[in-house]
Amino acid sequence: MKKLGNIYITLVLLFLYVPIFVLIVFSFNESKSTTFTGFTFEWYEKLFRNEIIISSLINTVIIAIAASLISTILGTFAAIGINSMRKVPKAVVMNVTNMPIINPEIVTGVSLMLLFVFFAARMNMEFGFWTLLIAHITFNVPYVILNVMPKLRQMDPNLFEAAQDLGCGPFKAFRKVVLPEIMPGVLSGFLMAFTYSLDDFVISYFTCGATSQTLPITIYSMVRRKVSPEINALSTIIFVVVVIVLVVKNAIENRRYKNAADGKAE
8 A cells, every 4th residue: 555655656746747857858958849959058048138038037026025025014914913803703804814815816817907997097007017016915915824823823822911021012022022933934924925926927917017027927928929948948947946945945944943852852
């Protein structure tokens, strides 16, 4: 039975990662065809000279970082407020909070588009960077709340009051006592928000303008004609960056758990 389980896991991993490795190999292919004819860095050189892709990448990273930071702040304080509610109001608010996650992305995208059109007609607002940023914050906040809430439930609810009894003000008690306790959830929420923001296509497609497009939209526009090896090179770089971020995150968490275990042992 264990052998069958190992075979199943191996097949699943192959199904998930073999296409990515094929993409990486062909990002170094000398030819544009699907036959590997030789090794080259030409497509990486062309990628970094492509102004449209570089501009979209910079715009995507700026929006992802800004949306993730704002979402993390809003989601963390929202989670603290929700956690302090009574059982019934908390359940109602959590159900409302989870609606953007449960909704299909196309519903959220069209809804936000109609909302921005409504305001654009009355406030002379154009689709672009700000509409994209607001849209990304909207769908990121629930993910931050979902990551912070478990850490708040694990924390001793009397710690905040104990810190105030010992002379801390509300803000200092939050910064010195509550925030360190929930920081793993906050960081997880930030990373999840950043990942979803970086990867989003559907909602961004409905809320972007001609002057501000994200990388997934630019890639979609390019592959509608023909898949360029530059896209393979770009996808390879993104994959490598994501792997590095995950490795660093896991290393930090492992070190934190090890330090905590050593502290308990002492």
